[in-house]
Amino acid sequence: MATKLPKTDVVIVGVGWGGGIIASELTKNGLSVVGLERGKERKTEDYYMVHDELRYALRYEMFQDLSKETITFRGNEKIRALPMRSYGSFLLGDGLGGSGVHWNGQTFRFLPYDFEIKSKTIERYGKSKIPDGMTIQDWGITYDKLEPYFNKFEKLTGISGDVNPLGGKRSEKYPTPPMKDTPGMKMFSDSCKGLNYHPYHMPSANLSEQYTNPDGIARAACQYCGYCERFGCEYGAKADPVVTVIPVAKNTGKFELRTHSNVRRVLHKGGKATGVLYIDTTTGEEYEQPADIVVMTSYVFNNARLLLLSGIGKPYDPKTGTGVIGKNYAYQVLKGAGVGFFEDKEFNIFAGAGSLGMCIDDFNGDNFDHKDLKFIHGANISYSQTGARPIQNNTVPPGTAKWGKDYKAASVKYANRHINVGAQGSCMPFRHHFLDLDPTYKDEFGDPLMRITFDFEDQDRELVKFMGGKCGDILKQMGADKVVANTELAPYEITTYQSTHNTGGVIMGDSPDTSAVNNYLQMWDTDNLFVIGASAFPHNSGYNPTGTVGALAYRAAEGILKYHQKPGSLV
Amino acid sequence: MANETEEQDLKERKEPDPSRRNFLKNSGYAVGGLIVGGVVGSLLRSPNKSTTNNTNNNGTTENKTPANETVNFNQALMYFTQEQFLITEAATERLFPADDNGPGAKELGVAYFIDHQLAGEWGVNGREYMQGPFYKGETTQGYQGRLKRREIFDIGLQEMQNYSNKKFQKKFKDLTPEQQDEVLKDFETDEVKLTTISASGFFKTLFGSTMEGAYADPLYGGNGNMGGWKLKNFPGNQMSYTKIIEQDKFEKMAPVSLREHLPHS
Numbered sequence A: 001m002a003t004k005l006p007k008t009d010v011v012i013v014g015v016g017w018g019g020g021i022i023a024s025e026l027t028k029n030g031l032s033v034v035g036l037e038r039g040k041e042r043k044t045e046d047y048y049m050v051h052d053e054l055r056y057a058l059r060y061e062m063f064q065d066l067s068k069e070t071i072t073f074r075g076n077e078k079i080r081a082l083p084m085r086s087y088g089s090f091l092l093g094d095g096l097g098g099s100g101v102h103w104n105g106q107t108f109r110f111l112p113y114d115f116e117i118k119s120k121t122i123e124r125y126g127k128s129k130i131p132d133g134m135t136i137q138d139w140g141i142t143y144d145k146l147e148p149y150f151n152k153f154e155k156l157t158g159i160s161g162d163v164n165p166l167g168g169k170r171s172e173k174y175p176t177p178p179m180k181d182t183p184g185m186k187m188f189s190d191s192c193k194g195l196n197y198h199p200y201h202m203p204s205a206n207l208s209e210q211y212t213n214p215d216g217i218a219r220a221a222c223q224y225c226g227y228c229e230r231f232g233c234e235y236g237a238k239a240d241p242v243v244t245v246i247p248v249a250k251n252t253g254k255f256e257l258r259t260h261s262n263v264r265r266v267l268h269k270g271g272k273a274t275g276v277l278y279i280d281t282t283t284g285e286e287y288e289q290p291a292d293i294v295v296m297t298s299y300v301f302n303n304a305r306l307l308l309l310s311g312i313g314k315p316y317d318p319k320t321g322t323g324v325i326g327k328n329y330a331y332q333v334l335k336g337a338g339v340g341f342f343e344d345k346e347f348n349i350f351a352g353a354g355s356l357g358m359c360i361d362d363f364n365g366d367n368f369d370h371k372d373l374k375f376i377h378g379a380n381i382s383y384s385q386t387g388a389r390p391i392q393n394n395t396v397p398p399g400t401a402k403w404g405k406d407y408k409a410a411s412v413k414y415a416n417r418h419i420n421v422g423a424q425g426s427c428m429p430f431r432h433h434f435l436d437l438d439p440t441y442k443d444e445f446g447d448p449l450m451r452i453t454f455d456f457e458d459q460d461r462e463l464v465k466f467m468g469g470k471c472g473d474i475l476k477q478m479g480a481d482k483v484v485a486n487t488e489l490a491p492y493e494i495t496t497y498q499s500t501h502n503t504g505g506v507i508m509g510d511s512p513d514t515s516a517v518n519n520y521l522q523m524w525d526t527d528n529l530f531v532i533g534a535s536a537f538p539h540n541s542g543y544n545p546t547g548t549v550g551a552l553a554y555r556a557a558e559g560i561l562k563y564h565q566k567p568g569s570l571v
Numbered sequence B: 001m002a003n004e005t006e007e008q009d010l011k012e013r014k015e016p017d018p019s020r021r022n023f024l025k026n027s028g029y030a031v032g033g034l035i036v037g038g039v040v041g042s043l044l045r046s047p048n049k050s051t052t053n054n055t056n057n058n059g060t061t062e063n064k065t066p067a068n069e070t071v072n073f074n075q076a077l078m079y080f081t082q083e084q085f086l087i088t089e090a091a092t093e094r095l096f097p098a099d100d101n102g103p104g105a106k107e108l109g110v111a112y113f114i115d116h117q118l119a120g121e122w123g124v125n126g127r128e129y130m131q132g133p134f135y136k137g138e139t140t141q142g143y144q145g146r147l148k149r150r151e152i153f154d155i156g157l158q159e160m161q162n163y164s165n166k167k168f169q170k171k172f173k174d175l176t177p178e179q180q181d182e183v184l185k186d187f188e189t190d191e192v193k194l195t196t197i198s199a200s201g202f203f204k205t206l207f208g209s210t211m212e213g214a215y216a217d218p219l220y221g222g223n224g225n226m227g228g229w230k231l232k233n234f235p236g237n238q239m240s241y242t243k244i245i246e247q248d249k250f251e252k253m254a255p256v257s258l259r260e261h262l263p264h265s
C-alpha cells in the first residue's frame, strides 16, 4: 500500500523546462508546489569534467537509462513494434532540468501561420491542398494572443538575437544582442543576401553577454566552448531550468523538490485529478501525493503514457480518427541539407555554441507560395556552428572509401574544411501517426511502454527535395569547391540521431472532440489537470520546439493561478 | 592459447615515445576569456607542475623500463584475451592505419581503449533495453539481438580468426595488410555468413569503436599522446574560444586533455 502524504496545492510530474517554469510562477504567487522528478539533482559544478565527447555525446551520460524505460517503434500498424534498445533518433531527458540541461538553446517562436494552419491553408489554396489523411488543425489560439508569453520566456532565458524579418510581430526586441559572427556565418549571410533571402541570427539561449533576468538571476556570457548540445554548461551561460527557474522556486520556500521520484499514475475520481502515485526509486517505496491541481510536464511520451495508464481522456483510435490521447504524433523532417567542401579554407569549427548560427525563414511556414508545390509548410534553413568534436566529425566527400587509409586521409583533411547547411523541416500530422500503449514491452515496474507508429510521407519527401536544393544553392553561393546536397528522404528509422523534437499526443485545440487540452493546456475532461509540453502541438513547425513550449508553459501557469482562484473551465 | 610469438609481441610493445613527455611539458595551459565558474577556474593546476601522463616507476620490481622512465599502467587488459587483443589491434590498424598524416590505431592505443570499454557498462549494454521478447525487426527498428557487446566481440573476433584460417591458412594478425583488408571487407559486406551475429553489424561496431578510440579523451586509454586530436588539429578541452570565434584565420592550438582539469601533485 502506498503511503499517503499530506496534500499540497499543486504537484508537478517531471521537473524540466515545463516543470521548472510552472514551479517558479506558482510559488512566486504563493502556491505550495511539490515537484516530482525521477532523475537526480543537478548543478553547474557537476560539469567540471564535461568536455568529454565519449561520455556525454556517445555514452549518453545525461539521458534516460533505457534499461529501465524506453519506447517501442513501428513504421506502420501492419508491423510489430519493437523497443528502441539503444539511443538513436532522439534522446530523452532525465534528472533535474530535463532536456533543458543538454539542449542547444536554439529558441524560436513558431509563425503566426502555425497556430491557424488549417484555416490559412484553406484560405490561400483551397481545401484540396490538404491531402487525404493529413490531420492538421488550428491550435485554438493565435500568435498574437501567445506573443506576450513568448516574450516572457525570452526574457527569462535572456535570448540573444536580432529580429526575424519574416517572423510574427514582436512587442519587444530580444533581451540581449546576437551572438558573435564567425566567418562561416558571414559567408552564409552574404550568400543569402545575394539570393535575396532574409538572414538573421539564430535566437540563442547561450548568452551573448552577461544578463540579469526579471527574476534577478544573473548569468555569464557564453564562451563558445564547443561542448553544448548533449552537455551541461559549466558556466551557466546556457539557459537551463537549473540556473533559471528552479532556484527562483526554491527561494520562495514554497517549492519542495523530490528527485528519484518516478510517477506511475495520475489518480482521479469523479472527473477530477486527486494526486499522483509515485515510487521513491532509492527505496522502492510507493507514495501517494494528493494535490488540488496536477501538472504534467514529463515530456511528450510520458505525458501521453501516464494519461493512458491512468485512464484519463479518450484514447485515440486511428481507425475512426476519434479519441484524443495519442493523436497527431509528429516529429521533425531534417534530411533536406547540404555540405560544402572547401579546398583552401579552414574554419575554426571546433569552436562554437549550441545556438550559434545564421538562418532564413524565406522557405518556412507559408512565407512562400506553395501553389505549385506538393507540400505545405516548410523549414528554417540555417548554418549553425555548434562545435565539431572529433569522434563525430568525419564528413568526407561522397565516393571516399568508408574506412582505411583514404578514409582517414579525407576525414582528417576535411575535418575543418567543410560547412553544413540544413533545413529544419516541419512535420504534418497524419491519421495513422499516433502514440498508444505497447501490448508487449514493459518498463522496470511492469507498465507498458509507449508505442510510436510513425513514418515519413510524400509531404515530407517533397519538402526534403525542395529544401535540399535550396541548401545546395546557398552553399554554392558561399563559394564551396564541392557541394553535395541531399534531396532524398528514406523511411523514418530509429537508429540515427535526428532531433529530440517529438510532438503531439495530448494536443491543444478549441474543441474536446478534436483536442485533449484547451489553450491553457487544461484537460477538457479533467479541469484540475494541466498537461504541458510539445505534447500539446497539433503539428510541428519548421523550428525547434522549446520557444513555443516555454510560451505555452507561461500561459498555462497563468491559467493555473486563475483556476486556483476560481475553479472551472478556463475557456 | 597464446603462442610464443604473440607473447613476444606483447612484451615488445613499445613505451610511449619521449616526445610525449616533451610535448606535455611544453603545453602551457593558456586560459582565454573570462572564467566565471569558480570551481572550474580555481582547480586548474599550474602548467609547469607534474606534466607527464604517467606515474614514475622507480624500479623496485624487475622491469625493463629504466628508472624514471614513464610507463603507461593503463596498457593492460581488463577483458580481452591476448589473442582477442592482437586481432583487435591488427584489425583496427587497418581501419585507421598509420600514414603520412600521423599515427594509426595501434600507436594511439585503440585496442586498449576497446578492451577497457568492453570491460565496463558499454560492454554489457548496461543502459540499454535488453528485455525480451526478441524478434527480428526491420532495419528501421535497430538492433534487436539478445547478445551484448562483449559477446558480439567474442564471437566476431573468433569468426575473423576462423575466416582468416580458412581463406589464407593463417591467423588474422599474421596476414599481409592486403589480406587483412580482404577479411574486413568480407565482414563489412556480409560476404562472411554467420549464424549467431551479423558480420556487418560487428564490423560497424568495430569501426565505430575504432573512431572513438582514436579521438576520445586519452583518459580512456586511446588517443595516445592526444595523437588523434593532433591529426585533426582539434584542441581538445579548452575553456573558452571567445577570443578566436570571429577570426578568419585557422587557429592551431596545442591540445589539452581533461587531465589538466585536476590538480596532480
Ligand SMILES: Cc1cc2nc3c(=O)[nH]c(=O)nc-3n(C[C@H](O)[C@H](O)[C@H](O)COP(=O)(O)OP(=O)(O)OC[C@H]3O[C@@H](n4cnc5c(N)ncnc54)[C@H](O)[C@@H]3O)c2cc1C
Pocket: A013, A014, A015, A016, A017, A018, A019, A036, A037, A038, A039, A091, A092, A093, A094, A095, A096, A097, A098, A099, A100, A102, A103, A104, A105, A106, A107, A108, A229, A230, A261, A262, A263, A264, A297, A298, A299, A300, A302, A354, A355, A500, A501, A532, A533, A534, A544, A545, A546, A547, A549
Ligand atoms: C540533445 C538535445 C538538444 C536539443 N536542442 C534544442 C534546441 O536547440 N532548441 C529547442 O527548442 N529544443 C531543443 N531540444 C528539445 C528541448 O530540450 C525540449 O523541448 C525541452 O526540454 C522540453 O521540455 P519539457 O519540460 O517538456 O521536457 P524535459 O525538459 O525533457 O523534462 C521532462 C522531465 O520529466 C521527467 N520525467 C519523465 N517521466 C517522469 C515520471 N514518470 N515521473 C517523474 N519524472 C518524469 C524527466 O526525467 C525530465 O526531467 C533539445 C533536446 C535534446 C535532447
Ligand code: SF4
Pocket: A205, A206, A207, A221, A222, A223, A224, A225, A226, A227, A228, A229, A231, A232, A233, A234, A235, A236, A237, A238, A352, A353, A354
Ligand atoms: S557553448 Fe556556451 S552555452 Fe554552450 S556549454 Fe559552452 S559556454 Fe555554455
